[in-house]
Amino acid sequence: MTDDDRDHTDHDLRPTPLSVLVTGVHRRLGPEFVTRLLERDDVARVLAADQGPCPVALHGLDPTRFSYVPADLRKRRAVDNLFLAEFVREDPIDTVVHLAFQGNPLGYDLKGHEFNIHATRHLLDASLRHRVGKFIFLSSDAVYKLGPRTDYRVREDAELNLDPKAHPILRDTLDAEFLCRAKMDSATCEVMVLRPSGVFGGGVISGINLLFESDPPLLPVGFDPMINPTNKDRLVCDLLLAAFLHGKGVYNVAGPRVGPISEFLAERRIPLRRVPGPLLRPLNKLQRALGKTRYHAGFNPGRLYYSLVLDDSRFTAAFRRKAARVFPDPNAPCRAVLADVPLGTQETS
Amino acid sequence: MPEALLHVPEDLGRRLAARILPASERVRLSAYALQDAGLGTDAFGTRKEALAAAYALGYLLHRYYFRVRSTGHDAIPTRGAAVLAGNHSGVLPFDAMMVATDVFRNTWPPRLVRYMVDYFVYRVPYLGVFFRGVGQVPGTRANFDGLVREGHVVGVFPEGAAALGKPAHRRYELYPFSHGHVELAARHGVPVVPFGLVGAEEQQHMIANLAPLAKLLRLPYVPVTTTFPWLGPLGLLPKPVRYFIEYGAPITIDRAVLSSVRVREREVERVRTAVRDLIRRGLAARDAAAQGRS
Numbered sequence: 001m002t003d004d005d006r007d008h009t010d011h012d013l014r015p016t017p018l019s020v021l022v023t024g025v026h027r028r029l030g031p032e033f034v035t036r037l038l039e040r041d042d043v044a045r046v047l048a049a050d051q052g053p054c055p056v057a058l059h060g061l062d063p064t065r066f067s068y069v070p071a072d073l074r075k076r077r078a079v080d081n082l083f084l085a086e087f088v089r090e091d092p093i094d095t096v097v098h099l100a101f102q103g104n105p106l107g108y109d110l111k112g113h114e115f116n117i118h119a120t121r122h123l124l125d126a127s128l129r130h131r132v133g134k135f136i137f138l139s140s141d142a143v144y145k146l147g148p149r150t151d152y153r154v155r156e157d158a159e160l161n162l163d164p165k166a167h168p169i170l171r172d173t174l175d176a177e178f179l180c181r182a183k184m185d186s187a188t189c190e191v192m193v194l195r196p197s198g199v200f201g202g203g204v205i206s207g208i209n210l211l212f213e214s215d216p217p218l219l220p221v222g223f224d225p226m227i228n229p230t231n232k233d234r235l236v237c238d239l240l241l242a243a244f245l246h247g248k249g250v251y252n253v254a255g256p257r258v259g260p261i262s263e264f265l266a267e268r269r270i271p272l273r274r275v276p277g278p279l280l281r282p283l284n285k286l287q288r289a290l291g292k293t294r295y296h297a298g299f300n301p302g303r304l305y306y307s308l309v310l311d312d313s314r315f316t317a318a319f320r321r322k323a324a325r326v327f328p329d330p331n332a333p334c335r336a337v338l339a340d341v342p343l344g345t346q347e348t349s
Numbered sequence: 350m351p352e353a354l355l356h357v358p359e360d361l362g363r364r365l366a367a368r369i370l371p372a373s374e375r376v377r378l379s380a381y382a383l384q385d386a387g388l389g390t391d392a393f394g395t396r397k398e399a400l401a402a403a404y405a406l407g408y409l410l411h412r413y414y415f416r417v418r419s420t421g422h423d424a425i426p427t428r429g430a431a432v433l434a435g436n437h438s439g440v441l442p443f444d445a446m447m448v449a450t451d452v453f454r455n456t457w458p459p460r461l462v463r464y465m466v467d468y469f470v471y472r473v474p475y476l477g478v479f480f481r482g483v484g485q486v487p488g489t490r491a492n493f494d495g496l497v498r499e500g501h502v503v504g505v506f507p508e509g510a511a512a513l514g515k516p517a518h519r520r521y522e523l524y525p526f527s528h529g530h531v532e533l534a535a536r537h538g539v540p541v542v543p544f545g546l547v548g549a550e551e552q553q554h555m556i557a558n559l560a561p562l563a564k565l566l567r568l569p570y571v572p573v574t575t576t577f578p579w580l581g582p583l584g585l586l587p588k589p590v591r592y593f594i595e596y597g598a599p600i601t602i603d604r605a606v607l608s609s610v611r612v613r614e615r616e617v618e619r620v621r622t623a624v625r626d627l628i629r630r631g632l633a634a635r636d637a638a639a640q641g642r643s
Contacts, residue, residue, distance in 0.1 A: 148471035151491035152393050158491075222474020226394050226481075257387025264388065277474070306471070307394070307481075 012245055012322055014133060016042035019091040020243065021082060023073060023123065024100030026050045028204045029138075031057035033097065033236050036334075038066055042244075044091040049073065049082055050100060073100055073119035074111075080122075083130040094133045095243050098123050101138070101173070103205050104294075108169055116172035120179050128189055136192045136242050137180045140173050141252070141310055142207070143195060146302035152226075153311035156195070156250045167299050181250065190248035194238065197254035197310045201232030207295065207303060208261075212270060214293035218284060219304055220277040224262050226307035230255040237334035241319040244326045251318070254310040256340040261304075280304070316341055362398035365405040377459045378404055384499070391484075392495070393463070399482030400461070407450035410443070414589050415548065417447055418634065421596030422455040430497040430539045431599065432530050433462055435624055436523060437506035438515050439549035440572050441585055447592050448504065448544065463496050464504040469568055490533070497537045505530045507620070514558050514570040520550045521628055523621060531616045535606045540599035541620055545627025547594075547635055552587030553577075591638070593631040597623045 020037055024030055025048040037043045038061055046066050048058060054068035067087040071078045083093055100119050102112040120137065127135045144154050145161040160174060177193050184191045198208025208229050211217050230238075230253060238253045265272050275283050284297035297304070320341040327334045366375055378401055386392045411417045425431065433452070437444060449462040465488030471477035486492045488505075496503045506512065507526035515524070534541050559571040577584030600620060606613040 148468040148477070148487055149489055150487075151489050152486055152495055153491070155491065220474070222476075222478065224478050226390070258392050259386065259388025259390055260394065263390075267388065309392070 013325055014095075014244055014246055016244070017044035017091070018042065018095050018243065019045045019047075019088055019093050020095045020097060021047045021049065021088075021093045022097045022099065023049050023119065024098070025058060025068070026052065026055055027099050028201060029199070029232060029235060029239075030099055031055055032232055033099070033239055034058060034061070034066065036236055036240060037243075038062060045088055047082065047085060047088055047093065073122065074114050075118075076122045076125075079119070079126050083126055083132075093130065096123060096127050096132050096135045097239060097243060098135065098137045101176070103140070103169060113168060113172055116169070117175055117179075120176040124179060124183055124191070128183065128186060132189055134190045134192070134243060135180070135183075136194060136239065137176065138239070139177050139193050139195045140170075141195050141197050141254075141308060142170050142300045142303075143174050143177060144308060146300070146306045146308060148306060150306050150308065152307070153309050154252070155311045156252055156314065170300065177250070184248055190246065192242055192248050193250045194242060194315075195250065195252050195310065196230055196235055196238075197252070197308070197312075198227060198229040199232060199235055200229055204232055205294075207300060210293065210295040211304075212265065212268065214287065214295050217265060217270060217272045217293075217295075218275050218280060218287065218297075219261065219272055220280050221274045223277075223305045224260040225303070225305065226258060226309050227261050227264065228254045228256075228258045228309045229264065233333070233337050237323075237337045238315070238319070240334060241323060241326055245319055245322055247318050251315040252310040252312040253315050254312045258309050277305070362401035362405075366401040369405040370408055374404075374408060374454070377453070377457075380457075381453075381459050381461065390482075392499075393484060393486050393492075394481035395461075395484035396482045399479065400484065403483040404450065404453060407446055408454070411447055411450040411454065415443070415447055415592040416589075417451055417592040417594060418638070419451050419455065419592075419594035419596070420634075421544075422452075424542050424596045424599055425452060425456055425460065425502065426540070426542075426599070427456060427458070427460075428500065430500050430537065431502050432497075432534045432539060432541045433502055433504045433544060434507055434526075434530055434541050434620055435544035435546055436521075436628060437508050437510075437512040438520075438546075439587060440513055440553035440555055440574060440577075441587065442513060443552065443587050444546050444549040444592070445504065445506070447549075448546065448594060451594055452502065460502050462504040463501045464506075465493060467510045467569060472567065490529070493529075493533050494537070497533070497539055507617070510569040514555050514572055515550070516556075517554050521547070521632070523625055523628075526617050526621045528613055528617050531602055531606055531613060531620060535602040535604050535616070538604070540601055542599050543597040543620055543623035543627055545595045545597070545624050545629075545631050546592060547628060547631030548590045548592035549587075551590045553585075591635070593634050593638075595627040595630045595634070597627050 022034055025034060034046050034048055037046050048068045049071040052070060058068055071082060073079055102115050124135060143160050145159040180191050180193050199206040200209050281297045287293040320338055323338050366378055383395060383397050384391045390396050445464055452462050453459045461484050464485045466480055466485045468487050470480050471487055493503060507530055508524035512524045554575045555572050557573040563571040602616050603612055606616050
């Protein structure tokens with residue numbers, strides 16, 4: 001390794017050990033991410049916060065390095081208390097990963113809206129006040145405007161869905177994103193927004209995953225959009241890269257393979273049913289009433305008609321290509337998960 | 350609804366190709382390298398089975414129906430990106446299909462022309478999936494950039510979709526050219542290969558455009574021709590006129606188009622003039638053929 005490379009390496013990696021606050025651990029992704037963090041020696045402490053009791057998946061973790069705090073993130077004081085907790089007094093929180101977002105279109109109400117917006121605002125403000133070095137918000141690919149003009153690969157600067165008639169959760173996502181983007185010029189805190197494509201994984205609340213878990217998945221006649229979904233493991237690895245490496249801004253994160261939705265279904269041997277477009281939403285409603293699906297066809301109506309393939313080349317260039325720095329062990333699970341990504345030249349030297 | 354209606358089944362494309370195409374054309378088809386993005390399509394959604402079926406049909410039309418005669422294939426680069434720009438006409442875009450087939454038949458390794466297609470196509474069930482399957486993409490800047498970056502031949506009709514509905518009295522008259530292709534070609538430093546196509550203007554006679562109905566259906570036009578709608582959908586079939594396609598020398602676009610509107614207009618006019626000259630050559634070739642001189 002040359003001197004230039006060494007300087008570059010030092011410049012890319014954030015100082016460790018990290019002390020991480022993870023919100024929204026009731027999401028399927030949360031426990032997976034927390035577990036991966038605690039497997040690492042360069043993570044001092046992980047504080048998890050969400051509403052309600054500690055998820056079962058997080059029981060039995062090392063109490064000297066992990067703690068769960070039930071917190072109402074809508075309240076500014078509750079959020080502030082997380083940063084002042086006894087558990088993180090010696091190792092103050094330097095990284096916040098904000099996964100807490102009410103994304104289920106069923107049961108959405110004013111509380112959901114307050115939770116989505118206020119939690120983001122309070123967490124962000126507290127992060128800036130408490131000199132947190134990195135704030136990561138997990139957004140969604142639903143923020144992009146969909147239609148026949150959608151590009152074959154959607155970049156981060158593509159048109160957003162600012163339609164006032166869009167589903168309130170989608171508008172919340174955009175509002176939360178804008179809150180983050182307003183603070184991206186902070187000199188002390190690197191604010192990042194990650195927009196993942198559909199996420200596969202048992203029980204994950206992602207449109208594409210809920211569709212695939214339907215019995216049967218309904219698609220409109222005559223349409224077969226292209227997608228590049230990611231999965232839970234890959235997204236966790238991407239989050240780890242985002243937490244350990246320097247960088248800020250808005251990034252797409254997606255899976256390595258692109259193809260029509262029907263091919264992804266066929267690959268998993270999931271039989272689909274085609275219905276005429278105008279009947280799609282009523283039949284989806286009926287399916288939901290019968291407990292055959294949790295997918296909400298009205299949430300992002302264009303999703304089953306028009307392709308949405310995220311271009312995550314920026315994230316790959318800025319983060320995935322440096323995976324060997326974050327995961328130096330060639331047998332690390334994330335190295336296998338990101339095997340499709342060619343490492344940068346300095347990684348292999 | 351059977352899934353077979355949505356995708357050209359693998360064996361159908363292969364069967365059609367085996368039945369219709371001679372061995373040399375099947376070799377050509379198998380020589381086309383599709384960059385698989387993971388699930389049997391490339392990043393644009395092109396499927397080899399759909400291509401096989403479309404090429405088999407295109408071959409039939411090219412050889413036996415429109416009996417295409419073409420010259421100047423050397424102008425099409427054998428590798429790397431290029432922009433193919435020419436005239437558009439004929440109510441239904443058989444001209445685009447014949448140019449794509451012609452390029453595929455006359456280049457080695459075979460090159461697939463990727464057209465910048467009007468958005469409305471992708472709103473129509475089946476049609477959008479079919480167009481995507483044969484490698485045609487919605488006409489956006491990012492799509493153009495992506496195609497050029499990946500080294501494809503991009504086909505454009507700078508007159509726009511409206512030129513398809515050209516009335517009979519404006520036959521072989523070029524509509525004003527849009528500027529996008531010139532600007533994008535300059536930005537990427539790729540040549541513009543002009544072509545002139547003769548024959549498509551006679552395949553249908555447009556009498557009127559039902560503009561209100563077109564607006565209602567969100568289509569660029571709804572034609573009334575001498576045969577449509579009187580003969581039903583069959584009335585949209587083109588007459589079996591012979592096509593003449595002339596490709597011109599590649600035009601290198603002045604990079605100053607990126608900073609000067611005047612230069613851009615000049616460069617667009619260069620392309621337009623080249624296409625006009627090629628149409629004249631095509632018309633002369635057709636006259637010569639009619640008089641038995643070729």
